[in-house]
Amino acid sequence: MPLASIVVPAFNAAATLPDTLRSLQGQTCRDLEVVVVDDGSTDETAAIVAHAADADPRIRLVKQPNRGLAGARNSGIAQATGAYIGFCDADDLWHPAKLQTHIAHFATAPAVGLSFSGSLLIDAQGRATGHAQRPRLAGITPRHVFKRNPVGNGSAPVFRRAALDAIAWRPRIEFQRDWIFDETFRQSEDIECWLRFALCTDWRIEGVPGLLTCYRIHRDALSADTDRQMQSWERMVVKLRPLAPAFFATHTDAARAYQLRYLARRSVRNGDAAAACRLAAQALAASRAPLVEEPLKTLTTWLAARALQRFGRAPLDWAAALRRLAARHMPERTP
DSSP states (O other), rough: SEEEEEEESSSSSSTTTTHHHHHTTSOOOSEEEEEEEEESSSSSSSHHHHHHHHOTTEEEEEESSOOHHHHHHHHHHHHHHEEEEEOOOOOOOOOHHHHHHHHHHHOOOOOEEEEEEEEEOOOSOOOOOEEOOOOOSSOOOOOHHHHTTTOOOOTSOOEEEEHHHHOOOTTOOOOOSSSOOOOOOSSHHHHHHHHHHHOOOEEEEEEEEEEEEEEEEEEEEEGGGGHHHHHHHHHHHHHHHOOOHHHHHHHHHHHHHHHHHHHHHHHHHHHHHHHHHHHHHHHHOSSSSHHHHHHHHHHHHHHHHHHHHHHHHHHHHHHHHHHHHHHHOOOOOOO
């Protein structure tokens, strides 16, 4: 059996999947398998994986009718045989040393069940946007996960298999394999999983230094639908509240404000001035916690939304071009 498994959920991912697979095949830790779950694709996704598997037996193809991102991850976990399981979406990339870094982290920190890293943000063409997710790495509690989601995105974490098993369950409607991710969510399924993990297990969540994931941002992606994303987030709170009523009573207002601020920033990047201004105002109304705890980022978000409303995208595009130019001179960010 391989030491580690990397689960790649893929739906109509033919345009980006070859680069994703190359980044996983290029891992310095060679003792791995790549389990690609074709989630009902209608393009060449399955053929691309089959061709890659012919050349590299570490790659396996699992095909299923469409069950969504959570369902594809669950099927990949069920097929995975490694003692460590990581996730990489079919449009994202891993730094060559990412898997090895997480395995070394687990070896020195036996209480850690979820290891993650920071992420470099790239655009649809794979170019660095100049933005990055540089999260808190240590001393992480459920409060940090709820408010700021340090794990960041679904391509950042690597788990011990035993830690994933600790949050597995099988709904009455399921007859084939356990669920780790809640398949009734089509958005917010990742933060729901991380927070449930933090609330319901004794495993620690801890990060490693470096931007070891390239996380692709699509302006037209489903995640750009901020209203639906906010509704999914609120549904997550309703679902998990019975697990820790006092925790949610204490932290929900602040966490909601942070979520609204995050969506405001995404709206700025997507060029949606109306949504950015509305969400930034709602964030300030929900709680003053982001303004008190992170005043610079909160005020910058509000000012960027207002600038987009008044001047359009041009100033933001110029700033993005400057950030991309600067990113070219920072090799530690480039997988």
